[in-house]
Amino acid sequence: MGLHAVMGAIQINAPDLLPNWVPKQRDFVPRSFFQQINAHASFLATGVITSLYYISRPNFKFNSLFFKLIIIISFSLAIYIITASGSRIGFLSLLIGVPLILWARYKLLRKQKKLLGVLFISSLLSVTAGQAGLIQTVDKVARLKMEGYSDARWSIYSISTELIKNKPLTGHGIGNFLKAWNPQAANFYLNHPNASLPLFIGHPHNEIFFWMIELGLVALVGILGVILGISKALYYCGFQRGGAYAAMLLPISLHTQVEHPFYVSSIHWFLWLFLLFILFKHQTKRYILNLSSSAFHLMQSTTIIIAIIGTWFFINTAQAQVELKLFLSSNKVEHNAPLYLALNNLYFRPIAEQYAMRKTLYLSIYTKNRPQIEAYEKWAKLKIKNKPDFNIYDTLVLTSNFLRPEGNGCDALSAGLLQYPQYEPFQKAHLNCR
Secondary structure, three states, X not given: OHHHHHHXXXXXXXXXXXXXXXXXXXXXXXXXXXXXXXXXXXXXXXXXXXXXXXXXXXXXXXXXXXXXXXXXXXHHHHHHHHHHHOOHHHHHHHHHHHHHHHXXXXXXXXXXXXXXXXXXXXXXXXXXXXXXXXXXXXXXXXXXXXXXXXXXXXXXXXXXXXXXHHOOOOOOOOOOHHHHHHHHXXXXXXXXXXXXXXXXXXXXXXXXXXXXXXXXXXXXXXXXXXXXXXXXXXXXXXXXXXXXXXXXXXXXHHHOOOOOHHHHOHHHHHHHHHHHHHHHHOOOOXXXXXXXXXXXXXXXXXXXXXXXXXXXXXHHHHHHHHXXXXXXXXXXXXXXXXXXXXXXXXXXXXXXXXXXXXXXXXXXXXXOOHHHHHHHHHHHHHHHHHOOOHHHHHHHXXXXXXXXXXXXXXXXXXXXXXXXXXXXXXXXXXXXXX
């Protein structure tokens, strides 16, 4: 938490101080190494609540003054970053989670009155320092109360609700979110042209909505089963411990209802699972198994094989990521096809294939290679049947312009407008079509 908070503080106040190996962000937004500001905020909120839990533990009194100083600095910087970020979900997590853990661990925390007093004063100073972000948070909340669909999330949730109503029992099928979403979103935009709506999304910014769209009530029953199991485990832990665990799980759990943290941050996924592991560990039952020597050696060898395969996969994925980054950052023609690792990597293959095909298209248009362009168009049309990606529609317009100049790309423009009617370049280009 402290390291990420320090990184965020530098990004806000002096981004040029960051070393070259850190991605440069000169918009003064404290993302740290996360893709989104809200992902950073919910991570720090989890850290703040976990710090209070750690302070409440009896063995905390044996920690050195230096370690306690690290706690104070990390805690204060995290409060500052969450406030300055303007993240509604991060601030809401603090408003709910901190009182909950203070209530649950009151008897233990009151033994650390001096330290809590220092944290309270430092928190007030942190909120004051980041008050510009707090004003931004208040403005975002006020926008939710405005009439119409001035906030994009209201538009997204309205479309999601309609999709669920269309197929409430079994949903639209696993992996068919985008295929179901685009026509519904286009229809919504035509009925509400002034609504705030992102051009392209791959997730409805709500985990329950996402799974209900794909699997309907079947998925909802499964999710409710998980929630019931977690609630039961929290109850059996008692309020002092269960309340603390609930507070620590709260920021990421809330985040899943307004965005999609697990898809943009593996840290959130592993942290959330780790907290669940701690919770369920109290319900563990131990059994003694008398294994034969053959079974024992089989388990040993299987573990070693899995470790070797896993290590190879992670190294290969890291190399593929570097290869993909170099491919995207290079403007030179000779770097057109260096994606051997990425195209053969299980994780990066879909996106690597899309980028490689797109760059091949640009090169083919430049060299006027008609067969290659026709091959790309055939590939792209197969892709959009299952995944109507905006970027593929955008390139289909280029292929249509080249292959059918007399039509000025009107066939692809018409198909793209059906999926993305709010995209202005498509609208303007389509005015020239008859």
